[in-house]
Amino acid sequence: MNGLNMSIRLRRTPYTNRVEKLGVSGFSIVNHMLLPKAFKSSVEEDYWHLREHVQIWDVSCQRQVEIEGPDAQKLVQLMTPRNIARASIGDCLYIPLIDENAGLINDPVLLKLSKDKFWLSIADSDVLLYAKGLAIGSKFDVKISEPDVYPLAVQGPKAENLLSEIFGSHVKEIKFFKFGWIDINGSKQVIARSGYSRQGGFEIYLKGKDYANFLWDVIWDVGQSYQIAPGCPNLIERIEGGLFSYGNEMTLANNPFEIGFEKFCDLDGPTQYIGKSKLQEIRANGVQKIIRGFVFGKTPCPSCSEPWPVFVDGKVVGNITSAIWSPRLKANVAQGMVDKDYWDIGQNVKIKVQDGTEMIGMIKDFPL
Amino acid sequence: MNGLNMSIRLRRTPYTNRVEKLGVSGFSIVNHMLLPKAFKSSVEEDYWHLREHVQIWDVSCQRQVEIEGPDAQKLVQLMTPRNIARASIGDCLYIPLIDENAGLINDPVLLKLSKDKFWLSIADSDVLLYAKGLAIGSKFDVKISEPDVYPLAVQGPKAENLLSEIFGSHVKEIKFFKFGWIDINGSKQVIARSGYSRQGGFEIYLKGKDYANFLWDVIWDVGQSYQIAPGCPNLIERIEGGLFSYGNEMTLANNPFEIGFEKFCDLDGPTQYIGKSKLQEIRANGVQKIIRGFVFGKTPCPSCSEPWPVFVDGKVVGNITSAIWSPRLKANVAQGMVDKDYWDIGQNVKIKVQDGTEMIGMIKDFPL
Numbered sequence: 093m094n095g096l097n098m099s100i101r102l103r104r105t106p107y108t109n110r111v112e113k114l115g116v117s118g119f120s121i122v123n124h125m126l127l128p129k130a131f132k133s134s135v136e137e138d139y140w141h142l143r144e145h146v147q148i149w150d151v152s153c154q155r156q157v158e159i160e161g162p163d164a165q166k167l168v169q170l171m172t173p174r175n176i177a178r179a180s181i182g183d184c185l186y187i188p189l190i191d192e193n194a195g196l197i198n199d200p201v202l203l204k205l206s207k208d209k210f211w212l213s214i215a216d217s218d219v220l221l222y223a224k225g226l227a228i229g230s231k232f233d234v235k236i237s238e239p240d241v242y243p244l245a246v247q248g249p250k251a252e253n254l255l256s257e258i259f260g261s262h263v264k265e266i267k268f269f270k271f272g273w274i275d276i277n278g279s280k281q282v283i284a285r286s287g288y289s290r291q292g293g294f295e296i297y298l299k300g301k302d303y304a305n306f307l308w309d310v311i312w313d314v315g316q317s318y319q320i321a322p323g324c325p326n327l328i329e330r331i332e333g334g335l336f337s338y339g340n341e342m343t344l345a346n347n348p349f350e351i352g353f354e355k356f357c358d359l360d361g362p363t364q365y366i367g368k369s370k371l372q373e374i375r376a377n378g379v380q381k382i383i384r385g386f387v388f389g390k391t392p393c394p395s396c397s398e399p400w401p402v403f404v405d406g407k408v409v410g411n412i413t414s415a416i417w418s419p420r421l422k423a424n425v426a427q428g429m430v431d432k433d434y435w436d437i438g439q440n441v442k443i444k445v446q447d448g449t450e451m452i453g454m455i456k457d458f459p460l
Numbered sequence: 461m462n463g464l465n466m467s468i469r470l471r472r473t474p475y476t477n478r479v480e481k482l483g484v485s486g487f488s489i490v491n492h493m494l495l496p497k498a499f500k501s502s503v504e505e506d507y508w509h510l511r512e513h514v515q516i517w518d519v520s521c522q523r524q525v526e527i528e529g530p531d532a533q534k535l536v537q538l539m540t541p542r543n544i545a546r547a548s549i550g551d552c553l554y555i556p557l558i559d560e561n562a563g564l565i566n567d568p569v570l571l572k573l574s575k576d577k578f579w580l581s582i583a584d585s586d587v588l589l590y591a592k593g594l595a596i597g598s599k600f601d602v603k604i605s606e607p608d609v610y611p612l613a614v615q616g617p618k619a620e621n622l623l624s625e626i627f628g629s630h631v632k633e634i635k636f637f638k639f640g641w642i643d644i645n646g647s648k649q650v651i652a653r654s655g656y657s658r659q660g661g662f663e664i665y666l667k668g669k670d671y672a673n674f675l676w677d678v679i680w681d682v683g684q685s686y687q688i689a690p691g692c693p694n695l696i697e698r699i700e701g702g703l704f705s706y707g708n709e710m711t712l713a714n715n716p717f718e719i720g721f722e723k724f725c726d727l728d729g730p731t732q733y734i735g736k737s738k739l740q741e742i743r744a745n746g747v748q749k750i751i752r753g754f755v756f757g758k759t760p761c762p763s764c765s766e767p768w769p770v771f772v773d774g775k776v777v778g779n780i781t782s783a784i785w786s787p788r789l790k791a792n793v794a795q796g797m798v799d800k801d802y803w804d805i806g807q808n809v810k811i812k813v814q815d816g817t818e819m820i821g822m823i824k825d826f827p828l
Binding site: 094095096097098099101102104116117118119120121124129130191192197216217218219221222223224225226227228229230231337338339340344395396397398399413414 | 462463464465466467468469470472484485486487488489492497498559560565584585586587588589590591592593594595596597598599606705706707708712734763764765766767781782
């Protein structure tokens with residue numbers, strides 16, 4: 093294992109003390125902030141646990157970009173090909189952001205807090221700076237900031253019962269990708285039925301770091317009877333579930349079609365946004381590659397920290413971007429890009445993993 | 461030591477294989493890329509070595525934001541309070557970037573490559589996205605990209621002799637914060653007399669990752685007779701030398717006056733840039749705090765990963781943002797912010813370090 097050299101720049105979260113007490117042993121960095129990625133148990137143990145019980149995840153690194161003011165909706169719409177005109181207060185919307193070349197800038201979840209106030213709950217790129225640049229250049233009347241908000245995820249099939257025991261049964265009424273409100277120590281806080289797993293659960297958008305210890309502790313204490321464990325986005329689970337990661341599966345070099353985001357793109361409607369004509373041009377010329385799932389190999393692959401070539405008949409036809417051994421499938425699972433002539437489900441492939449080993453596999457539909 | 465969980469998102473550099481062979485044991489993340497931060501030797505050993513010999517540093521994470529086109533100079537000027545009108549081709553300029561509130565967005569080095577082509581060699585924030593937003597909003601005629609450039613630093617008093625032995629004596633003619641050109645395996649490459657240390661040296665802005673192994677190996681091989689060692693920005697040396705780090709010493713919450721950047725701000729001249737009126741307003745109202753050096757304690761402090769309070773007469777008057785034991789001064793050295801009534805050189809202070817220990821010290825001028 094490689095070490096992470098700490099500094100203030102790699103920002104701690106209000107929950108870092110808690111995850112340290114619980115034996116966190118590895119982090120990633122997202123939005124200049126610590127994301128716990130390893131505890132005492134293995135990724136496999138965490139995987140089985142997440143599918144059966146409930147976990148508490150410090151996902152403070154999902155920073156919010158707050159856009160508020162008379163031009164807020166106009167600015168958000170400019171950044172995404174998804175039509176947000178009919179979004180209601182209380183909605184969460186997954187909105188890919190693209191630049192003038194239709195390259196992906198981020199894939200945040202949009203929370204509409206009021207008519208003219210939005211949060212973008214972002215993946216790993218400085219959307220704050222992009223939004224600021226756009227607003228300044230366009231002379232929009234908006235205020236853009238990173239509020240003092242620290243998301244905490246509670247994921248797994250027991251999350252609903254746990255949180256309704258703590259915060260009240262109205263939590264059960266919150267629908268998927270909607271948010272409501274709970275009382276935390278006298279403060280009113282956003283809670284959404286969402287999260288970076290396919291096992292169900294919630295994300296609490298805690299505003300004010302002073303409430304963090306209280307929130308963590310009450311969930312942890314009440315969670316004991318639900319077999320709660322500390323956790324983090326689980327690589328096996330997210331790969332199998334077809335949840336993609338900005339910076340891994342997609343970058344500025346990818347367009348939305350390549351990631352299967354066409355359903356979020358208003359291509360023929362009236363929505364005005366940056367990159368629209370480029371998107372139409374790409375559609376007209378035909379998409380050249382697409383993201384797919386893979387199942388391959390009979391022994392665990394090494395961890396994936398650079399793209400692995402995918403071969404068909406000795407020819408490189410794509411790249412693996414995330415991969416790990418699935419104990420359930422007893423094979424490796426992966427996500428990656430494949431060129432159009434080879435992207436059919438069922439296509440046989442050969443994958444050259446990081447240590448040079450070649451493994452036989454197949455393109456599969458999500459969930460794997 | 462905490463672990464770093466690797467993924468493609470934490471981008472490897474073309475030199476990562478080389479630093480791994482040399483026993484890298486710790487990284488930081490800057491601009492979504494690995495920055496080697498620890499080798500087999502200690503920070504203290506590296507410090508003494510850097511002051512006497514020469515080191516090779518993988519600083520690929522100093523990503524370039526390339527701005528090219530008829531409006532390139534206009535866009536760069538809009539982003540920085542420093543007047544760049546008289547910059548010549550071959551100049552490196554340290555240019556703080558600020559937003560509409562005069563908050564610091566980054567503190568890159570600007571390289572003027574031609575009349576309408578610039579590189580911003582950035583610290584840790586996505587200046588690419590900010591520049592894109594501004595350009596799109598302002599309808600500027602520019603192309604903005606992250607080119608395939610991987611800076612390699614050669615730092616220390618023997619750097620000049622080493623590099624002129626390899627690339628020719630014209631390297632010696634390059635003045636401080638100017639750049640010239642060298643031939644690397646048939647390619648023409650930028651080399652600047654610059655770098656993130658006070659020990660002298662150069663940064664090679666290698667374009668094209670295919671040349672990386674060749675470049676690293678020739679410097680390493682010829683460097684043997686100069687006692688070359690692998691290294692990285694040295695925390696002791698940079699704190700003593702008064703080199704600040706974006707994300708540690710300064711963030712969007714700081715204005716240029718607080719970092720001693722007034723000399724880079726054209727406040728009364730004709731230069732037009734974002735945040736100018738706000739800067740004038742701050743000057744009129746008076747600066748409230750400023751960055752200072754500190755020397756404190758008789759035993760090594762822990763490593764600094766959250767702000768440490770600075771006390772005068774029991775009152776919190778500032779924060780330490782970076783600190784480490786200096787084997788030369790036999791005391792801890794630090795950088796941090798102090799409120800205006802307490803910012804004089806020679807002010808006695810008490811510092812509460814991360815484990816709760818209180819240490820006695822003094823505000824000092826850079827270099828410490």
